[in-house]
Amino acid sequence: MPRNTAELRVMKDFRERVPRSQQTPELPEGAAVAASLRWHCPSRWRITALLCQLHIALPLLLAFLPQLLLLLGAAGKTDASQLTDDPSGRATAVYALNGEQTTIPFYLHRLPGTVVRVKLYQQKANRMFYEIDGSRRADGIFSVGSHKIEKDWASRSYLSTSREPALLKVGHVTLLDSDTYICNVQYAGSEETFNETVRLIVMIRAAAPLAYVSSSEQQMVPLIDHRLGPFNESTKVTLVCEVLGGVPRHRVYWVTKLTQKTETVLQDITRVHLPLVITRNLLLHKFVCVSEAIDGYVENTTVIVDINIPVEDVTIVTNPRNISGVVENKEAEFHCRAEGSRPPTRAVWSIEGGPPLEPFFYEEIGHNLSSTFSVLMLAGKKVLDGRRLRCSVTHPVFGTIVREYPLNVLYSPRTHLRLGKGVRNPHDIPEGSDVYFECVVDSKPKPSMIFWYHNGRPIETKDIPTTTAGTYLILQSVNATHSGNYACLATNPVGSTASENVSITIKYAPRCMGLWHQGWNGYSATNVTVLCTLDSNPRNMNFNWFVQIGLKKADKIRLPFTVVNETTTKAVVDLSTFEQPSVTVECEGKNDIGVQRLPCVLQLSKRYDLYDGELRDCTVSSHDEVMYFDRLVVQCRLPRTPQAPNLYVMEVYTGDDMSLLLNVSSGSPQFIIASRSFGSADQLVLLIYSVNADTNVRSQRTVRLAIQTNPYTAPLASIESSAPGLSTHDLILVMCLSAMLATALK
Known part of the structure; x- marks a missing residue:
């Protein structure tokens, strides 16, 4: 890029022409002598200088006329236009920056011999501007040669011959110095000369390349951060690389496989246009604009193509352990993933578009195409059952994509117990009525089991006249023992919940x-x-x-x-x-x-004839206040106990077929029997007798108790005797009493 206006003007003048004032006309024959005379007779006035020159030159011309004529002939043949290139046939190129310094190399020893004279010429300027004369010395120019330099080169150049190649050191190079330089070398003892050619190219660096973009909707716009776009796919744009200045003009080009490029030059501005159709395969593709100077100096700028790409797919998945549903009061893990977008999308969780839910984890993955990954930990609540979990993925260009996941919340039973219809007053139910309860259960999944309780204890339906049908408990022909508090407990895989108590x-x-x-x-x-x-x-x-x-x-x-x-x-x-x-x-x-x-x-x-150790006055009672016979307590007492046996036996039979249910023994005449030992028998017959532990002899009399498991029936006792001496009247009385009691039990 030109540093100032003056430099630009110099560049322009240099391109158009070399000023005539700097050109040297062709020298006529005798020009060398005339130049020598001007050297010894300097004068401001032309007539005075002319007289001095004639005074000196006239004797010389007469004495050395033959030699002088020969010299004049030779001098007339050594102007820059008549010099030939060096025998190698190629000119060495030297590059220099305008205003800087440089060195121009010349090889003086291409031929053997002592160099006695060196002359430097500018080919385009057609003049000699530098001469070293060592013809009067044995070592030629390498000792104290005479340097003759033109005025415009005298203050900024010097030819150093101490080493090979000889170096012409030039300071403050200008564009006008761009030329082909010929070094004319003469060796001792020879009239022939050797010419070497060097080309000096003075340069001005161009400005760094700039990248622009133009589309059908807008003019050329400079690129920011070397990024093109983002554009949507199929958009047509043109990349423009612009380079300002540069002498010689820089070569400007795009490094790309695309061939449809056009170049325009406007004064000192070079532009290269590259048309593009945005496709996905150009995503993050790098286009390099190169500005290359003639000396190989390169500057470039890189443009990266950015493209708006919509989301390919959005999915919501859950942890495998939550496939069957979200368990109440436990956290479930959900993943929302948006694949293949650019720029990255934003994922927001909500319940059917409600307030945003805070994600547990959020990440954007990928360099070219991004994947948005969001994790939500959602606590299971019953109110969420049947609602839809929503993941909204928003692309800044292409809008929002919504995916929904139906929530299936598994929760423990919500249990409520209510009394069936037909009961006006739960505290005034006549015995013999049928009463039912309904256990209203709200649970997911449905309850697997329903348990019923009376006064806090489980109800065994086999022990009472009840019917359970699903969520109903039916009490048939209720009696006093059915009074109290009832509750139901429902259970499912999530948990178990008991209802409130309902009292009747x-x-x-x-x-x-x-x-x-x-x-x-x-x-x-x-x-x-x-x-x-x-x-x-x-x-x-x-x-x-x-x-x-x-x-x-x-x-x-x-x-x-x-x-x-x-x-x-x-x-x-x-x-x-x-x-x-x-x-x-x-x-x-x-x-x-x-x-x-x-x-x-x-x-x-x-009776008074009871033997020692025989039992009498046996009673049966229940020591529980629950609605069922939980246990029976049988107690007897002895009339006399001086020689009481130490073992008492009770046998329990069914009342209908006299099948033996239980045989228990005790060291005292007291027996406690669990009701579950009776099975489903409605009537029981208890036979109680004593056994002498020493002799193993059974007592002569046995106490017989006939009882009914229905709590309305009081225990009845009779004495059964197998001993002799029982009167016929007594036997008939006992048989009749047993028949009467049996009739009453039916």
Whole structure:
């Protein structure tokens, strides 16, 4: 690039012509003598100088006329236009920058001999500007040769001959110095001369190349950061490389395989145009614009093509462990990946376009084509079930692509228990009604199991008259034991949840809780105090006491009683007034719901011939307040115990076919039996007897208890004797009583 206006003007003048004032006309014959005379007779006035020259030259001309004529003839043949090139036939090129210094080499010893004279000529300027004369010395020009230099070269040049090649050192080179230089060399003892040619090229550096782009929509626009675009595919653009200045003019070109290039030159500006159609294979392709000077000096600028490329594909995937669904209260991992875009896209997570969700991890991968990768950790919530997770991928040019993922949230049951229709008041349900509960469950997946609870304990449907159908619990013919709190528990693979408690109250007629004697040892025939406890809802009850002395209804005698509290009464039985060896005492009650279905029954015996160790007064009771018989407690007492055996045995049989269910033994006359040992038997027969541990002899009498697992039936006891001496009347009484009790149990 030119450094100033003056330099540009010099460049222009140099290209057009060499100023005439710098040109030297051809020298006529005798020019050498005339030049010598001008050297010895300097004068400002022409006439004075002429007289001096004539005074000196006239004697010389007369004395050396032949030699002078020969010299004049030779001098006339050594002007720059008549010099021939060196024998090698090629000129050495020397490059120099305008305003700098340079050296021009000349080889003086191409031929043997002593160099006695060197003359330097400018071919275009057609003049000699430098001469070294050593003809008067034996060593020629290499000692103290006489240097004759033209005025315009005198202050900035010197020919050094101390080494080979000789170097013409030139300072402050200008464009006018660009020329072909001829070195005329003369050797001692020879009239022939040798010429060597060197070409000096003075240069001005061009400005650094600049890159522009032009399209159909806009004029030439300079490129920023050497980047072309970004453009969309199929866009037509033209790359322009511009170089300002340069002497000689630089060679400007694009380094590319494309051949459709055009070059334009406007004054000192060189432009090379490269048309392009933007395609994907040009992505990040480098185009290099080169500005090359004649001396090989190169400057370049690189242009990189950038292209807008839309997203190829957007996908949402989840961790394999979440394929079946997102588990409530646990984090699920989702990946959103956008492939093959430029520039990179921006991925945003949301629930159906709601507020943005903060990603756990975000990354942009790739150099040419980018991949956007975003990871979302989403906590499972029931409210998200059925909604759609959205990943919105936005390209700054081509807009937004949305991908959605349906959320399947797996959550534990939401359980609610409600009483079935038809029950107006849950705390006023008559016994015998059918009541059902509905366990309303909201869960995903559906519940695999539903468990039912009564008063906090699991309900075993095999033990009570219930029906479970899906989410329903049906209580058939409810009774007092069904009162209490009910709950259901639903479970699925996610978890288990229990419902709230729903309480019901059953209104029922009186039932027997216990009938027992108080303070009687079983030997005397005096009065026996018997207590009776009933349970009912409501509690207001009317009690009735009877003594059964026979099998007929007329054999039932009403017995006076006294009230102990609202649930218990007592009566006194005088056994001495009865002829029978045994009597049966009955206690029953009545309330607003109805009459007690089966009375409380207790058998009192007046027998005195019991052997030592034999059992009597056996009672059966339940020590649980739950709605089912969880266990039975059987207790007997001994009339006398001086020689009591230390082993007691109880055998449990089914009442229908007398199949043996259980055989237990104890060191005391007390047995506790778990209800699950009975199986599904409705009636049980208990046989209790003693065994002498020393002799292994069984007692002569066995206590027989017939019981029904329905809690409404009180335990009935009879004495079965296998010993001799039992009267026929007693046997018939026992058989009739057993038949009557069996009829009552049906």
